[in-house]
Amino acid sequence: MDNRPIGVFDSGLGGLTALRELQRILPGEDLVYFGDTGRVPYGTKSRETILRYARQDVAFLRTFDPKAIVVACGTVSANALTELTAENPLPIFGVVSPAARAAVESSPSKRVGLIGTSASIRSGAYEREMAALDPAVTVTARACPLFVPLVENGRFRPGDRVAELVVEEYLTPVKAAGVDALVLGCTHYPLLTDAIAAFMGPSVRLIDTGAACAAHAAKVLGENGLLAERERGSCRFYVSDSTQDFSHLASLFLGETVEGTVERADVGTC
């Protein structure tokens, strides 16, 4: 048993899709969420910058003495997980490996689609994980740089014509490749599920990376006797930009009213 909190971070609000899953699977855990809203997006940045930001994010979360950290960001997971794991003496869970496994397991045709930020796709991390699990899998990958700004601006509701147009533009070659599973390789993308599912059709299974990571983290913590012993945990939120719009936007991401304190944190010096 370990009652210390679990730290969760993302470049912005997308990681709340993973936090929502953690809350659902492990309601007794205390969670500390950091969204680097002052520096989002990470997905357009170089690997060096992503690594520097990620180290600062982890250093900030470690001030809460967490028992584990969930990297609820595809971009950081794809570009910096090796370093973060080597440099920190606590379990650090990324989204790439659990999502790659879920995709391989749910693709009978062995044709998998992958969408993510430019930095995630450039890293080749998802392809490497899937090839290690099953060398016969072919991956059709596409960077979707406009998805994050769409989502961060709340443009993801069903029927949003801009979102639908951008989905069609990005996903046409992925659909043409005949994939039967599609990895939503960025934690912002589950918000676009309706538009993506409508375009790809019912035979394509969508893999939510944050959910896959939350399930994996819960399993590993459970197996190692590291779960908290309480009925209901708390959640604290930190952002690096204004807290003003956070509650409203975060409620959209979480699908329910945000409960818990929201504070501003400057992690640039961590």
Ligand code: DGL
């Ligand atoms: N939510 C992040 C991810 O999963 C990235 C968005 C961004 O900062 O570009 O990749």
